Amino acid sequence: MDIIELFKHLVNTKSETPDDGGLLDFIEEYLVGFEAVRIDVEDVTNLFIYKKFSEGEHLCFAGHVDVVPAGSGWDTNPYEAVEKDGFIYGRGTQDMKSGVAAFTQAIKETKEFKGTLSLMLTSDEEGDAINGTVKILEFLENNDLLPDAVVVAEPTCEEKFGDAIKVGRRGSINGYLTLKGKQGHAAYPEKAINPIHNISRVLENIAGIDLDNGDDTFAPSKFVVTDIRSGMEVTNVTPNELKMMFNVRNNTKTTQKEVTEFVAKHFAGLDYELRLTQGSYPFKTDTDTKIVKKIDKAIENITGVKTKHSTAGGTSDARFIAPLGVTVIEFGVRNYSIHSINERTSRKEVEDLHKVFKNLIEIWES
Numbered sequence: 001m002d003i004i005e006l007f008k009h010l011v012n013t014k015s016e017t018p019d020d021g022g023l024l025d026f027i028e029e030y031l032v033g034f035e036a037v038r039i040d041v042e043d044v045t046n047l048f049i050y051k052k053f054s055e056g057e058h059l060c061f062a063g064h065v066d067v068v069p070a071g072s073g074w075d076t077n078p079y080e081a082v083e084k085d086g087f088i089y090g091r092g093t094q095d096m097k098s099g100v101a102a103f104t105q106a107i108k109e110t111k112e113f114k115g116t117l118s119l120m121l122t123s124d125e126e127g128d129a130i131n132g133t134v135k136i137l138e139f140l141e142n143n144d145l146l147p148d149a150v151v152v153a154e155p156t157c158e159e160k161f162g163d164a165i166k167v168g169r170r171g172s173i174n175g176y177l178t179l180k181g182k183q184g185h186a187a188y189p190e191k192a193i194n195p196i197h198n199i200s201r202v203l204e205n206i207a208g209i210d211l212d213n214g215d216d217t218f219a220p221s222k223f224v225v226t227d228i229r230s231g232m233e234v235t236n237v238t239p240n241e242l243k244m245m246f247n248v249r250n251n252t253k254t255t256q257k258e259v260t261e262f263v264a265k266h267f268a269g270l271d272y273e274l275r276l277t278q279g280s281y282p283f284k285t286d287t288d289t290k291i292v293k294k295i296d297k298a299i300e301n302i303t304g305v306k307t308k309h310s311t312a313g314g315t316s317d318a319r320f321i322a323p324l325g326v327t328v329i330e331f332g333v334r335n336y337s338i339h340s341i342n343e344r345t346s347r348k349e350v351e352d353l354h355k356v357f358k359n360l361i362e363i364w365e366s
């Protein structure tokens with residue numbers, strides 16, 4: 001198979017989370033001469049497959065074979081790779097069967113490498129992500145197999161192929177605030193404590209406010225109010241309490257501590273309760289680490305594009321890898337149609353992604 005044949009085979013195989021559609025078995029057989037370890041947990045399938053070519057560093061490619069459901073309204077069968085006008089249509093073409101095909105083919109074609117090459121694949125990235133990459137990493141940690149560097153091949157490019165890699169991700173802090181008052185009659189406001197009136201004076205100082213200035217790679221952490229509710233939908237009673245929800249997509253400069261202090265400063269003198277939960281933690285890979293320099297170089301070698309280092313967007317399994325002290329970046333095709341109907345990627349981007357990964361492997365020790 002060449003890269004495009006492999007890519008089309010992956011797209012032609014329906015693999016909605018957490019079903020891998022048999023793709024992990026297929027990749028295990030496809031990579032002849034590699035050692036395979038299956039780390040399946042409940043209905044999730046996970047594969048770690050590696051080859052030690054010689055002593056040296058361990059470079060790993062990571063990704064997911066699962067896709068989100070196709071939904072209705074497609075112009076083509078979402079589980080058939082249909083090529084027209086230079087594009088290949090199908091669920092998962094951008095997110096992220098292009099990435100999986102590109103790195104699988106790249107390591108299959110590698111004859112020489114100073115060190116170890118591996119793949120980390122799961123069928124549970126789009127779902128709960130509880131029994132997926134986390135379980136593979138546990139296994140690697142326990143068996144002294146953690147890689148030195150990981151490339152997650154999620155789609156990262158924006159306007160043109162090669163223009164962006166991700167060197168980190170923001171975290172997500174969820175806030176639940178209850179502002180206490182004292183219920184009363186609208187005609188006697190002096191006898192009540194109206195939490196709506198009280199928060200109205202606070203809101204302009206918190207809603208949409210930046211909690212830090214960000215830095216070269218991170219946008220500022222912004223306080224975003226997502227919900228406020230109070231009252232009984234009547235005009236003659238003022239409410240006893242008010243509930244507000246908010247979210248902060250936080251960079252590494254702002255933690256739960258700073259959010260707690262920010263709230264304390266602005267709600268000073270008011271009776272409130274605050275609860276915070278952390279959906280995910282921010283991370284950043286230094287831009288002078290080897291993996292960043294090498295992928296920058298490989299992208300430039302193949303496309304001529306000087307890539308940008310981004311931390312924008314949602315979350316990916318890279319958030320589980322970085323805390324283990326493993327340097328991680330993300331690079332893949334453009335991402336304008338992920339999770340939407342008529343998902344597609346250009347044939348050229350898939351071919352170029354394969355070339356970039358091959359080049360990365362070639363220049364790793366140069």
Ligand SMILES: [Zn+2]
Pocket residue numbers: 064095096125154155
């Ligand atoms: Zn993805």
